[in-house]
Amino acid sequence: DAGVIQSPRHEVTEMGQEVTLRCKPISGHNSLFWYRQTMMRGLELLIYFNNNVPIDDSGMPEDRFSAKMPNASFSTLKIQPSEPRDSAVYFCASSWTGRNTEAFFGQGTRLTVV
Amino acid sequence: GESVGLHLPTLSVQEGDNSIINCAYSNSASDYFIWYKQESGKGPQFIIDIRSNMDKRQGQRVTVLLNKTVKHLSLQIAATQPGDSAVYFCAEKSGGSNYKLTFGKGTLLTVNP
Numbered sequence: 448d449a450g451v452i453q454s455p456r457h458e459v460t461e462m463g464q465e466v467t468l469r470c471k472p473i474s475g476h477n478s479l480f481w482y483r484q485t486m487m488r489g490l491e492l493l494i495y496f497n498n499n500v501p502i503d504d505s506g507m508p509e510d511r512f513s514a515k516m517p518n519a520s521f522s523t524l525k526i527q528p529s530e531p532r533d534s535a536v537y538f539c540a541s542s543w544t545g546r547n548t549e550a551f552f553g554q555g556t557r558l559t560v561v
Numbered sequence: 562g563e564s565v566g567l568h569l570p571t572l573s574v575q576e577g578d579n580s581i582i583n584c585a586y587s588n589s590a591s592d593y594f595i596w597y598k599q600e601s602g603k604g605p606q607f608i609i610d611i612r613s614n615m616d617k618r619q620g621q622r623v624t625v626l627l628n629k630t631v632k633h634l635s636l637q638i639a640a641t642q643p644g645d646s647a648v649y650f651c652a653e654k655s656g657g658s659n660y661k662l663t664f665g666k667g668t669l670l671t672v673n674p
Contacts, residue, residue, distance in 0.1 A: 451604075478660055490605070490650065490664040497660065538604050542660075547593045547612055550662060552604030 451553035453539050459559045465527040468556045471520055472541030480550055481514055481524050482538040490538075496522065497544055529560045569648065571669045580638040582668045584651030589632060591653035595662070596625060596636045600647045608636070608649075638670075646672045 452471040460466050472479050481493040494504045496516045504514070511530070516522040526533055536557050540550035574580050586594070592613040597605035611618045611625045611634075618625050624637040634651050648669050652662040 480660075480662075489666050492661065492663075495660055503661065540604075544660065547610070547654075549595050549607045549610055551607065552597075554602075555604050 451539055451541050451551055453537075453553035453556050455556060456554060457557045457559075459561065460529055462530055462560055463528045464560075465525065466529045466533075466558060466560075468524040468537050468539075468558070470522045470524070470539030470553060472522070472539070473551055474520065476541035476543055476551075477519070478542045478544050478550075479516060479522050480540040480542075481522070482540060482552075483535045484538060484555070485535045493524070493537075526558075529558075531560045534559050569667050569669045571671065573671045573673060574641050576641060576643060576672055576674050578641055580636075580641045580645070580670060580672075582636045582638075582649050582670065584634040584636075584665050584668075586632050586634060586651065586653045586665070588653060588655045588663070589629075591655050591663075593654040594625070594627060594634055595652045595654075596623075596634075597650045597652060597664075598645075598647045599650065599667070605650060641670075641672050643672045643674055646670055 454469045477498050479496040482490050484490045493506045494514045495502050499516045514524045536555045538552050538555045540552045542548045542550040595610045596608040598608050599605045609620045609623050609625050611627050616627050622639045626635045648667040650667045651665045
């Protein structure tokens with residue numbers, strides 16, 4: 448298995464533009480997570496999907512952020528409009544549902560908003 | 562103004578020495594713990610996990626110790642190698658959730674050849 452695949456690896460965009468980050472989870476996993484990592488706040492959970500349904504989006508910073516999971520093999524995280532404070536590394540992770548299962552992370556997308 | 566970021570604890574060891582990385586967790590209801598390793602430019606990678614009904618678990622060159630009384634977790638790396646240089650995170654999963662991992666700040670391990 449290729450693991451969790453994220454694209455793009457790097458994204459530089461201007462303030463106000465729409466940004467879409469993509470994730471392909473590990474085949475067969477039914478849980479998907481979006482995390483954001485910054486020096487200020489460390490790793491933060493943004494949203495969690497189970498069986499393609501958003502279960503917990505309490506970590507989504509504000510309405511400018513939205514996430515979808517149209518099927519079991521694809522998810523997007525969209526920021527519209529983007530702001531410089533959104534600059535961070537965004538990770539997607541997937542796992543089996545269960546109490547004692549680890550999450551497998553992708554390589555991340557480094558987003559820079561100028 | 563001055564920016565304030567996460568000041569990662571750092572540990573510097575000589576190649577071949579043993580390393581011990583510590584983590585204090587916050588939720589006494591947490592029942593599952595994971596150590597992750599994050600190398601520069603990569604996502605966190607699973608190293609080892611432990612359930613709350615255990616106090617020790619061993620893997621290849623790594624041992625995790627759990628002390629629930631003081632809510633403390635440690636990762637021991639035997640015969641540390643330059644390739645072990647990375648940021649190490651502990652993560653806890655609370656008993657009330659079967660999905661939510663809460664990550665610690667991380668510790669930067671530097672291995673000197």
